[in-house]
Amino acid sequence: MSVKIILFGKLAEIAGGAVSVENVADTDSLINTLHKDYPEFAQTKYLIAVDKQVIKENTVLNKKSTVALLPPFSGG
Amino acid sequence: MSDQNLYERYHRQIILPELGEEGQQKLFFAKVLVIGAGGLGCPALQYLTAAGIGTIGIVDDDTVALNNLHRQVLYSVNDIGLSKAERATHILQQLNPDIKIISYNERLENQNALMLFEEFDILIDGTDNFSTRYMINDACVLLNKPLVYGAISQFEGQVSVFGNRNDEDVNYRDIFPDPPKDGEVLNCAEAGVLGVLPGIIGTMMANETIKLITGIGEPLINQLFTYNALNNQVYQLNLSARKETRSLIPKDGRAFLQMDYVWLCASPVQQSEIGSDIFNDMISNGNVDVIDVREPHEMPAVNEFKHLKIPLAQLSDNSSLIKSGNIIAFCQSGKRSLQAAKILSGIFGDTKNVYSLRGGIVQWKQDRAKQPV
Numbered sequence: 220m221s222v223k224i225i226l227f228g229k230l231a232e233i234a235g236g237a238v239s240v241e242n243v244a245d246t247d248s249l250i251n252t253l254h255k256d257y258p259e260f261a262q263t264k265y266l267i268a269v270d271k272q273v274i275k276e277n278t279v280l281n282k283k284s285t286v287a288l289l290p291p292f293s294g295g
Numbered sequence: 296m297s298d299q300n301l302y303e304r305y306h307r308q309i310i311l312p313e314l315g316e317e318g319q320q321k322l323f324f325a326k327v328l329v330i331g332a333g334g335l336g337c338p339a340l341q342y343l344t345a346a347g348i349g350t351i352g353i354v355d356d357d358t359v360a361l362n363n364l365h366r367q368v369l370y371s372v373n374d375i376g377l378s379k380a381e382r383a384t385h386i387l388q389q390l391n392p393d394i395k396i397i398s399y400n401e402r403l404e405n406q407n408a409l410m411l412f413e414e415f416d417i418l419i420d421g422t423d424n425f426s427t428r429y430m431i432n433d434a435c436v437l438l439n440k441p442l443v444y445g446a447i448s449q450f451e452g453q454v455s456v457f458g459n460r461n462d463e464d465v466n467y468r469d470i471f472p473d474p475p476k477d478g479e480v481l482n483c484a485e486a487g488v489l490g491v492l493p494g495i496i497g498t499m500m501a502n503e504t505i506k507l508i509t510g511i512g513e514p515l516i517n518q519l520f521t522y523n524a525l526n527n528q529v530y531q532l533n534l535s536a537r538k539e540t541r542s543l544i545p546k547d548g549r550a551f552l553q554m555d556y557v558w559l560c561a562s563p564v565q566q567s568e569i570g571s572d573i574f575n576d577m578i579s580n581g582n583v584d585v586i587d588v589r590e591p592h593e594m595p596a597v598n599e600f601k602h603l604k605i606p607l608a609q610l611s612d613n614s615s616l617i618k619s620g621n622i623i624a625f626c627q628s629g630k631r632s633l634q635a636a637k638i639l640s641g642i643f644g645d646t647k648n649v650y651s652l653r654g655g656i657v658q659w660k661q662d663r664a665k666q667p668v
Contacts, residue, residue, distance in 0.1 A: 227521060228448055229480065261316070266477045268364065268532045273519075275537060287530060288522065291471045292446035292453055293492070294483040295335045295423040 222280050224251065226257040233259045247277040249286060265290040298548045301393065305347050317376050318509040319347060319413040323394075328352040328415040330403055330431060333381040334483065334493030335421035335445050335500060337369040342501035344387040347394060348508070351387070352415055354399040355379045366490035382536040403427060405552050408434045417504055419443045421497065423482055425474040426556040433544045435459050437487075437551055441507055442466070445500045449486055452496035454520040455534070456503050465517045465534040467656075468543050473637065492524050542608040543638065550611060554641045567636050568653040571662035574623060577650075584619040587656075588635040590627050597656055599663070614642050625652035625659070 224238045234257055243249040246267055254261045268287040269278050280286070302309065305319050325346050329336050332355040342350055345400070359367070359374040359382060365381075374382045379597050384398035401407065403422075412418060412434055420431050428446075435442040435457060442457040444467060458464035464594060499520070507510045519532045545551040569577070578600050585602035590611060605613045607626070624635035632651040639649045652659060 227523075227530075228451055245586075261645045263479065264471060264473070266464040266532075271531065272533045273535065275535075287532065289453075289519075289532070291425070291475060291480060292424060292451065293425050293428065293480055294447040294488055295331050295333055295445070295528055 220226055222282070223285040224253075225285060225287040227265075227287070228239050228292060229263055230260060230265060230288050233263075243280060245279050246274060246286065247276050249280065253288075260288075263290055267278075304391075304393075305311075308346070313511045314509055318511065321509050322347045322505065322628060323349040325417065326350040326352070326415045326490065327417045327419060327504060327508075328354065328412065329419045329421060330354050330427075331421035331423065332367075332369070332383040332422060333357070333421060334366040334488065335497035336419070337367045337383070338494045338497035339388055339419055339421060339501040339504070340383060341369065341390070343504060344391045344394065344500055346505055347391065348504075349400065350395045350397070350415075350584065352397045352411070353383050354401065354403055355382045355383075356400060356402040356480075357647060366488065366493050368494065370595060382590075395668075397658060401433070405430065405554060405556070406642050409438065409548055409551065412438055412440055415440070417441050417443065417507055419500055425480070426560040428467065429474050429559060430554070430556040432457065433551060433554070436466050436544050437548065443500045443503050443507070445487055445496045447483065447492050450480070450489055450492060450524040452492055452524075453498075453523045454496055454499045454515055454522075455501065455518060456507065456515045458514075458516040462541070463517075463536055463636070465536050466540065466544075468540045470519060472537070472540060472543055473634070476560065477605075489524055495522065495524065498650075505565070521623065539608065539634075542610060543634065544609050545641070546644050550642065553644065555644055558644075559637060559641060562636070567640070567650050568629070568633065569623065569650045570653050571659045574652050574659065576633065577623060582619055583621040583623060584617050585623045585625065587619070587626070587636065588624050588631050589656075593627060595656060595660060607635055610635055610638050611642060614639065620646075621648045621650070623650045625653050627657055628655040629653050629658070630655075 221239050221241050262277050265288045308314050309319050325348050329340050332353050357379050360372045369386050378400045380398040380400040384396045387395050439459050444455045446453045457466040503514050506514045517534050521530045545554050587602050587604045588607045590606050624632040626632040636649045636651040
C-alpha cells in the first residue's frame with residue numbers, strides 16, 4: 220500500500236523530488252520510514268496532515284490517504 | 296473631503312451588495328495594526344489604506360535597504376536608510392489622506408506589545424522572525440484579539456486567521472507549539488524569496504482583514520492556506536485547537552512580560568536536558584526541586600525520590616510552589632518535561648537553572664535497574 224505524500228518548504232528541498240513510501244499502516248510508521256530514508260527530516264519541525272486534517276496523534280492510513288508535511292516559515 | 300467624494304472614492308466596493316455602505320462604515324471605524332512594514336506589510340498596507348480602514352498603525356524599527364526594494368514596493372531608492380514606519384506612513388497618507396495612519400518607529404517587545412495591541416481591533420503579523428511571531432501570537436491570545444498571520448519562504452507562502460474568540464479558535468501554537476531553534480528554518484535573507492510572493496500573500500492578508508471587519512465571506516479561521524508560486528499549487532489544511540496549547544502561553548499580562556521570546560527561539564534545548572547519572576547526582580547534592588509534570592493518574596508511580604506533582608497544564612499557575620534555584624522536570628518519556636523546562640525558563644529567566652530528564656521516568660527506571668546494588 221502506498222500513500223500520497225506532499226512535502227512543503229525545506230522538506231521538499233531535502234527530499235529533492237517525489238517521495239513514496241510502501242506498506243505503512245499509520246502515520247507513526249510513515250514518519251519512522253521517512254526519518255530513515257531522509258535523516259534530515261528528523262532535525263526539522265513540521266506539522267502532519269492526513270487528508271487535509273492536521274493530526275495530533277498516530278493516525279491509521281489507507282491506500283487513498285494523502286499525507287502532507289509542512290514546516291513553519293518565518294519570512295515576512 | 297466631502298461625503299460625495301468619499302462615496303466616489305469607495306464607489307466600486309460600496310456597490311457590492313455584500314459590502315455596501317454598511318461595510319464601508321465598518322471599515323472606517325476599524326483599527327488595524329500592521330506589524331512589520333516589509334514584504335508582507337507593504338502590500339497589506341496599500342490595500343488596507345486604499346480600502347478605507349479608518350485607523351491604521353504601522354510598527355517597525357527597521358530602515359529601508361536597497362535589497363528590500365525588489366519586494367517592498369512601497370519604497371523607492373530615495374527612502375534608503377530612512378525609517379520604514381515613517382516612510383510607509385507618509386506614502387500611504389498621500390494615497391488616502393482621509394484616514395488616520397499612526398507610525399510606531401520602535402521595536403515590538405514584551406514591554407510595549409500589550410499596551411499597543413489594546414488600541415487596535417485586528418493585528419496583522421508581517422514580521423520576519425520566530426521570536427516576534429510567537430510573542431505576537433501569545434499577546435493576541437491573551438487579549439482575545441484576532442490575528443491575521445502570513446509567512447513566506449522562497450516560493451511558498453502560508454496564510455491563516457487566528458480568531459482568538461474562544462478556546463476552539465486555533466492559534467499559531469496549535470499549529471507549531473514550539474518555535475524552531477535559531478538556524479533550523481532559514482529566513483528570507485538566508486534562503487531567498489521571489490519578490491512577487493509576499494505581494495500575493497500580503498494582499499491575501501489584507502483580504503482576510505477586510506472580510507473579518509465587514510463580516511463577509513469565510514475568513515481562514517481554523518484553516519491554514521498554503522500557496523506555491525512555482526506550480527500554483529494551493530493546499531488548504533483544516534486545523535483544530537489542542538488542549539495543551541494553553542499551557543504554553545503565559546496566563547496573564549505579568550507572566551507575558553516575563554517571557555523571554557528571544558531565548559525561546561535561540562537557546563539549544565539539548566543543554567537543558569540531563570541524563571539519569573547527572574539527575575541522580577543533582578538529587579543527592581540537594582538544593583533542587585524535582586517536578587513530575589505528568590497527570591496525577593499516570594504510571595509508573597515514583598517513590599524513589601522527593602518531588603512535586605504539577606501537571607504541565609497547571610505549571611505556569613503554580614510556579615510559585617517552586618522555591619529552589621535548580622529545577623528538574625520529568626514526565627513519562629522526556630517530551631512534556633522539555634516543554635515544562637521551556638515554560639519554567641520563560642517564567643524564571645536566568646534566576647533559576649531549569650533541566651529536563653532525558654528519556655523520562657521510564658528511562659530512569661530502566662537505568663536504575665541496570666545499576667549494581
